[in-house]
Structures are given as C-alpha cells and as structure tokens.
Amino acid sequence: MADAVLNGRAVQEDAHRPPPAPVTLRQALPVWLRVAALSFGGPAGQIAVMHRILVEERRWVSEGRFLHALNFCTLLPGPEAQQLATYIGWLMHGTRGGLVAGGLFVLPGLVAIMALSWVYALYGKAGFVAGLFFGLKAAVLAIVIQAVLRIGRKALKGPAMVALAAASFVGIFLLDVPFPLIVLAAGTVGYLGGRAGSRIFAAGAGHGASVQDDGGAYLFGEEQSPQERASAGQTLRVAGIWAALWLAPVLALLALLGPDSVFSLIAVFFSKMAMVTFGGAYAVLSYVAQQAVEQYGWLRPGEMLDGLGMAETTPGPLIMVTQFVGFLAAYRSPGSLPPLLAGTLGGLLTTWVTFAPCFLWIFAGAPSIERLRGNRALAGALSAITAAVVGVILNLAVWFALHTIFAELHPVAAGPIRIDLPVPGSLDPWALALASAALVATFALRLGMLPTLAACSCAGILLHGVGWA
Incomplete structure (x- = not known):
C-alpha cells in the first residue's frame, strides 16, 4: 500500500x-x-x-x-x-x-x-x-x-x-x-x-x-x-522514391547477372520476404530456413540456429539473421569474386532489400x-x-x-x-x-x-x- x-x-x-x-x-x-x-x-x-x-x-x-x-x-x-x-x-x-x-x-x-x-x-x-x-x-x-x-x-x-x-x-x-x-x-x-x-x-x-x-x-x-x-501528393512522391530505391538494385541485378545468379536470387527472395513478414522475425524464420536449406541449398541443417543465436545476442532486429543467410549463400557461390568479398556483398544486399521497405x-x-x-x-x-x-x-x-x-x-x-x-x-x-x-x-x-x-x-x-x- x-x-x-x-x-x-x-x-x-x-x-x-x-x-x-x-x-x-x-x-x-x-x-x-x-x-x-x-x-x-x-x-x-x-x-x-x-x-x-x-x-x-x-x-x-x-x-x-x-x-x-x-x-x-x-x-x-x-x-x-x-x-x-x-x-x-x-x-x-x-x-x-x-x-x-x-x-x-x-x-x-x-x-x-x-x-x-x-x-x-x-x-x-x-x-x-x-x-x-x-x-x-x-x-x-x-x-x-x-x-x-x-x-x-x-x-x-x-x-x-x-x-x-x-x-x-x-x-x-x-x-x-x-x-x-x-x-x-x-x-x-x-x-x-x-x-x-x-x-x-x-x-x-x-x-x-x-x-x-x-x-x-x-x-x-x-x-x-x-x-x-x-x-497526399507528397506522400505518393515519397512512396515512389523509396520503392525505386528498394527495387532498382533488384532489377539491375536481374538485368546484369541474370535470374540464376546467387545475388539475383538473394535480392528477389528477400524482397518477397520483406512484404510478408507479418508477426515479427520468429513468424518468418522457419520459412526462411526451409527455403534456404531445402530449396536453395544456401545453408546446412542447423546453421540457421547458429545465425539466430548471433541475432538474438547482438543489438538490432532479430530479422538481421537474414544477413547471415545472405552472407553464407554468396560465400559458398562466389562466382569470380573472392569468397569473403562475395559473402560481404551478399550480406549487405540482403540487409538492404530487407530494411529499405521498412522506410x-x-x-x-x-x-x-x-x-x-x-x-x-x-x-x-x-x-x-x-x-x-x-x-x-x-x-x-x-x-x-x-x-x-x-x-x-x-x-x-x-x-x-x-x-x-x-x-x-x-x-x-x-x-x-x-x-x-x-x-x-x-x-x-x-x-x-x-x-x-x-x-x-x-x-x-x-x-x-x-x-x-
């Protein structure tokens, strides 16, 4: 009392x-x-x-x-x-x-x-x-x-x-x-x-x-x-600018590297994910893990949990685990690039197409x-x-x-x-x-x-x- x-x-x-x-x-x-x-x-x-x-x-x-x-x-x-x-x-x-x-x-x-x-x-x-x-x-x-x-x-x-x-x-x-x-x-x-x-x-x-x-x-x-x-007009202009900033890199990668490039696959997959991630990170991570492991072969079973451990114990949104997925995807399919450079670019690309829609x-x-x-x-x-x-x-x-x-x-x-x-x-x-x-x-x-x-x-x-x- x-x-x-x-x-x-x-x-x-x-x-x-x-x-x-x-x-x-x-x-x-x-x-x-x-x-x-x-x-x-x-x-x-x-x-x-x-x-x-x-x-x-x-x-x-x-x-x-x-x-x-x-x-x-x-x-x-x-x-x-x-x-x-x-x-x-x-x-x-x-x-x-x-x-x-x-x-x-x-x-x-x-x-x-x-x-x-x-x-x-x-x-x-x-x-x-x-x-x-x-x-x-x-x-x-x-x-x-x-x-x-x-x-x-x-x-x-x-x-x-x-x-x-x-x-x-x-x-x-x-x-x-x-x-x-x-x-x-x-x-x-x-x-x-x-x-x-x-x-x-x-x-x-x-x-x-x-x-x-x-x-x-x-x-x-x-x-x-x-x-x-x-x-209302200014809001529409802002929406158009941010939609272009988000999608222009995706379209450029598709045009320059083709749809089968790991970078194109990353850009398209995580752009689609950014539009359906209702319910927070946990609601979508099982879907991401399934697609990344079974469909694309970017990760081995269990590695998604390692990435989730990183995201849970570092500052920032849990959805940052997708950066780890994008990093490993490009690291393991680097093409003509050094693996670490490819992984870094893959992780940054994943982060961009994940968070640009938020703005x-x-x-x-x-x-x-x-x-x-x-x-x-x-x-x-x-x-x-x-x-x-x-x-x-x-x-x-x-x-x-x-x-x-x-x-x-x-x-x-x-x-x-x-x-x-x-x-x-x-x-x-x-x-x-x-x-x-x-x-x-x-x-x-x-x-x-x-x-x-x-x-x-x-x-x-x-x-x-x-x-x-």
Missing part, C-alpha cells in the same frame, strides 16, 4: 514537470545511438528499451503517442521495433530524423553479424564466440521478461485488454493461430467497440490509466503535430496515421491490437526461455492444441543457473541492462572455457 502511494505521488510529480527543451537532430543522435547499442532481446526487449529512454527518461513522446506508433508498426510487415524507431524519428525531425533513427537501429547489428559471419566462415564455431553467446542468451531472457512486464503494465488498462492479451497468447502459443489473424480479430473488436463509443477501447482507458499522459510533460504529447506534415512503409503511412489519430474507431482498433501484441510478446518470451534452458523440445498435438514441450533430460543446468542469476540481477538488485549483459557474457566465456557449458 505504501509503495502504491509513493508511486502515485511520483507519477503526479512527473505529470507536473515542465516539458523538456526542444531537441535538434544533432542532439538526438547520441540518444539514438544509445537506443541502438542497447537493442538486445528481440522486439520485446527493444521496445522496452525505447520506452524507457524515449518516454520515461527523455520524455520526447507521450505514452499515447508511443503506443499509437507501436500499434501502427505492428500492422506492418517487417521488424516492428526498427519501424517504431523510424516512426518516432520521423515524428520529431521529419524524414531525416526517421532515416537517422531507423538507420542507426540497424547499424550495430549489421556490423556485429557481419563480423561474426566472417568468424563463422573462417573458423566455424569458435569457442570464445560460443561461450559469449551462451552467456548473453541468459541475460537476454531476463531482459525479455522485464519487457513483457513493462509493456503489459502500460498497455493492459482494464479487464477487456487483459482478456484480449490472454486470448492472443492462447491462440498463438497453444492453437498455432497465425499472427495476422490475431491482429485482424483484435483490430476488428477494437474498431467496432471504438465506433460504438465504448470507453473500454479508448486510449488510456481503464483502471490505472497514467496521469502522466496529459501531454504536458513531453515534447510530443497528445496535441503536438509532427514536424513534417505531408500532403517505405513508415514514410508513406505515418502521415496518414497521424491525421487519423483522433478517429475513435481507429484508436479503438489500435488499442485492441496493442493488447493482443502483449500476448504475442509473452509467447516470444516463453519460446525464448524454453530454447535457452532446454536443448531439446518435443512437439505435442492434442486436438486443436499444438505445443512444443521441453524434454526434461535436456535441461541445461548452467543455462538455468545463469538465467536465474540474470533475473535476480535485473529484478532484485536492479543492476541495469549493461552490467547484467557484461556479467553473463563473462560467465558464459569462463564456463565454456573450462568445458562446463
């Missing part, structure tokens, strides 16, 4: 703080670099990092504006966390701000995955790297669990939203319902509720709605307009979404989708926990239920011990993300070095 009173007082004090001073793009640059450097843990952890830095610490955007942007990004194909950074960068500083925020969000992962791809190609599973991954996974698990709690507390305002989140989790975890169908169902429920005037689906409605979210203490509260307000979706769609912010039906749909996404993030957290602590999972089916259950004998005691220590450090000792990541990384390297992990 005392904690609740203290928290309530803190929230009221925050609500009366003056808004921060205006921020130039140059001043925002180091903050976006910090967001990028801390973007571990997949979409759940990355969204939590952005929320903590941009909403709670810097007070650049209000809770409502943050969730509105997140809701829209959830509807798009591609990595929602990178698109969220792009959206908020655009909101604050126009197209240049979106390019800086979205580009920097990808940069650390691009560099890290490229370096690890070189190590993998030259030395295989180096002991140091394997130990580093082992330790980082334990820390990332704690970050993901913290993210679920943070986002859930902010988004689940009232029993109806909790019920939507629970139904979403059951649907995707137990019944294998496709993510787009979950989003469509939640959006329809929220749209109809908002159109009927129900307060259940109003932004911020329900018990525990934040009094901070009154727009007074933020650079971009509920009333502020984006710095760049595009007309297209945001720069073409954000102006319209901002103009419709006051629409009750749309607000209801987006609020309901946010609640459903909490359930999806919880599903990712459980998936990640099972794959971190157990070496083997067994698929079980019973009627409509489809679930992967852990094999008890495959429990990794050191992984469990490290994950438990990371949870204690995060929730009990409040050590923060970087110290926890560093400590678990060192522990993983030591355990692997002595042969215990």
